[in-house]
Amino acid sequence: xxxxxxxxxxxxxxxxxxxxxxxxxxxxxxxxxxxxxxxxxxxxxxxxxxxxxxxxxxxxxxxxxxxxxxxxxxxxxxxxxxxxxxxxxxxxxxxxxxxxxxxxxxxxxxxxxxxxxxxxxxxxxxxxxxxxxxxxxxxxxxxxxxxxxxxxxxxxxxxxxxxxxxxxxxxxxxxxxxxxxxxxxxxxxxxxxxxxxxxxxxxxxxxxxxxxxxxxxxxxxxxxxxxxxxxxxxxxxxxxxxxxxxxxxxxxxxxxxxxxxxxxxxxxxxxxxxxxxxxxxxxxxxxxxxxxxxxxxxxxxxxxxxxxxxxxxxxxxxxxxxxxxxxxxxxxxxxxxxxxxxxxxxxxxxxxxxxxxxxxxxxxxxxxxxxxxxxxxxxxxxxxxxxxxxxxxxxxxxxxxxxxxxxxxxxxxxxxxxxxxxxxxxxxxxxxxxxxxxxxxxxxxxxxxxxxxxxxxxxxxxxxxxxxxxxxxxxxxxxxxxxxxxxxxxxxxxxxxxxxxxxxxxxxxxxxxxxxxxxxx
Numbered sequence: 001x002x003x004x005x006x007x008x009x010x011x012x013x014x015x016x017x018x019x020x021x022x023x024x025x026x027x028x029x030x031x032x033x034x035x036x037x038x039x040x041x042x043x044x045x046x047x048x049x050x051x052x053x054x055x056x057x058x059x060x061x062x063x064x065x066x067x068x069x070x071x072x073x074x075x076x077x078x079x080x081x082x083x084x085x086x087x088x089x090x091x092x093x094x095x096x097x098x099x100x101x102x103x104x105x106x107x108x109x110x111x112x113x114x115x116x117x118x119x120x121x122x123x124x125x126x127x128x129x130x131x132x133x134x135x136x137x138x139x140x141x142x143x144x145x146x147x148x149x150x151x152x153x154x155x156x157x158x159x160x161x162x163x164x165x166x167x168x169x170x171x172x173x174x175x176x177x178x179x180x181x182x183x184x185x186x187x188x189x190x191x192x193x194x195x196x197x198x199x200x201x202x203x204x205x206x207x208x209x210x211x212x213x214x215x216x217x218x219x220x221x222x223x224x225x226x227x228x229x230x231x232x233x234x235x236x237x238x239x240x241x242x243x244x245x246x247x248x249x250x251x252x253x254x255x256x257x258x259x260x261x262x263x264x265x266x267x268x269x270x271x272x273x274x275x276x277x278x279x280x281x282x283x284x285x286x287x288x289x290x291x292x293x294x295x296x297x298x299x300x301x302x303x304x305x306x307x308x309x310x311x312x313x314x315x316x317x318x319x320x321x322x323x324x325x326x327x328x329x330x331x332x333x334x335x336x337x338x339x340x341x342x343x344x345x346x347x348x349x350x351x352x353x354x355x356x357x358x359x360x361x362x363x364x365x366x367x368x369x370x371x372x373x374x375x376x377x378x379x380x381x382x383x384x385x386x387x388x389x390x391x392x393x394x395x396x397x398x399x400x401x402x403x404x405x406x407x408x409x410x411x412x413x414x415x416x417x418x419x420x421x422x423x424x425x426x427x428x429x430x431x432x433x434x435x436x437x438x439x440x441x442x443x444x445x446x447x448x449x450x451x452x453x454x455x456x457x458x459x460x461x462x463x464x465x466x467x468x469x470x471x472x473x474x475x476x477x478x479x480x481x482x483x484x485x486x487x488x489x490x491x492x493x494x495x496x497x498x499x500x501x502x503x504x505x506x507x508x509x510x511x512x513x514x515x516x517x518x519x520x521x
Contacts (some may be wrong), residue, residue: 020112033162043218048070150181248354262312274298412466417518428463470494481507
């Protein structure tokens with residue numbers, strides 16, 4: 001064994017650690033940690049496979065069964081759950097009665113506990129069948145008892161902490177032991193949450209508590225504004241954090257919010273699609289026969305607003321596409337992949353552009369829950385599912401649109417659902433030509449969308465219009481008709497639907513009612 005070097009490198013270590021309990025599933029770095037401590041006189045009590053590995057490395061080990069006088073039973077299901085383990089774990093250091101009890105039983109308190117848990121979460125991700133056997137009982141109990149007694153015990157549940165303890169060359173301070181105990185309790189909370197999630201599956205009943213655990217990913221430079229501190233956490237393994245930054249500056253809080261919005265929109269389309277997002281709202285969305293065509297159209301949809309936008313693309317980016325993206329200032333681009341020539345274009349023309357690659361961008365399903373913070377709590381709702389194709393039960397109150405009009409109405413409907421309410425989307429030839437969002441009345445949203453259409457696409461005569469909510473009065477229909485709109489898709493459901501429909505008929509405007517509202521606040 002190459003452990004004598006450890007003996008000398010850490011000869012000052014923790015002559016203070018006297019009695020350790022070691023039981024781990026993840027044995028990474030364990031021998032390198034325990035060996036020098038044991039050679040400095042620390043007694044080691046251990047279980048099963050952990051004990052076997054330590055013995056093989058030359059560590060003198062007291063088996064748990066020797067400590068308890070009780071052999072492991074039930075294939076190891078019961079091995080450490082014994083008073084002769086928990087008395088030394090829970091004995092209070094300054095409690096005379098506790099110390100007398102230990103003395104009467106010939107026991108010494110533990111001052112170091114090294115323990116981690118069965119890999120339930122990892123095996124679940126791998127599709128392991130017998131997850132019940134991976135629900136750890138003894139490990140969580142050991143960690144909980146040791147962490148509770150942090151005044152006396154150093155508890156280590158993460159192999160990443162081993163070497164730091166050795167290098168410090170002394171028993172951790174009370175504050176450090178408390179911090180390590182908190183880490184153990186956090187691990188237990190996460191472990192239990194994962195089991196709860198598996199047990200419940202998709203059958204969580206209305207009114208049950210919501211189990212959430214945010215995993216720290218990275219600290220951000222600042223939040224929405226420079227005076228706000230911010231960090232990035234993730235709830236699951238898959239997500240935007242998987243995207244790798246191939247070049248450019250570090251992502252900001254606002255970049256991440258816009259990337260998330262852009263990805264959610266581009267996933268609505270299976271054909272080549274490009275989505276430009278500005279301040280969390282789409283400002284240009286286009287589909288095309290090729291991704292190059294889609295990108296060009298999306299950047300021209302609103303050439304004023306697209307300056308400084310974030311762009312999501314649902315197909316690999318070519319050199320030609322990269323050149324188009326470099327024609328103006330953008331904050332970030334995200335796509336499943338890039339050609340080597342595209343990356344060269346970015347490198348030489350836009351070295352500060354954040355180029356994000358997410359291979360699984362289009363393979364990820366949207367979260368089933370949408371969560372929003374409010375003062376003192378959370379609001380949780382299901383993710384809204386929009387129609388992927390034209391639905392036969394949508395009500396056509398005048399003419400039935402042909403396939404080309406259907407495609408444009410469907411695109412407008414999908415885009416409108418991702419605009420902040422009140423929202424209006426105008427679409428023509430697979431391109432958004434006017435978007436109105438975030439207005440406090442619907443007619444203002446219509447007027448805003450029309451204004452952009454007339455300003456940037458005056459040659460287009462009759463785009464289709466989508467509204468995220470019903471029209472409470474005919475005034476919006478009148479404004480749209482006056483501008484040249486001939487087709488409208490909207491939820492319907494107003495008490496004045498008949499009045500609105502009648503006015504549309506008078507103005508030769510065709511209407512499709514989906515029966516689904518798609519507000520986004």
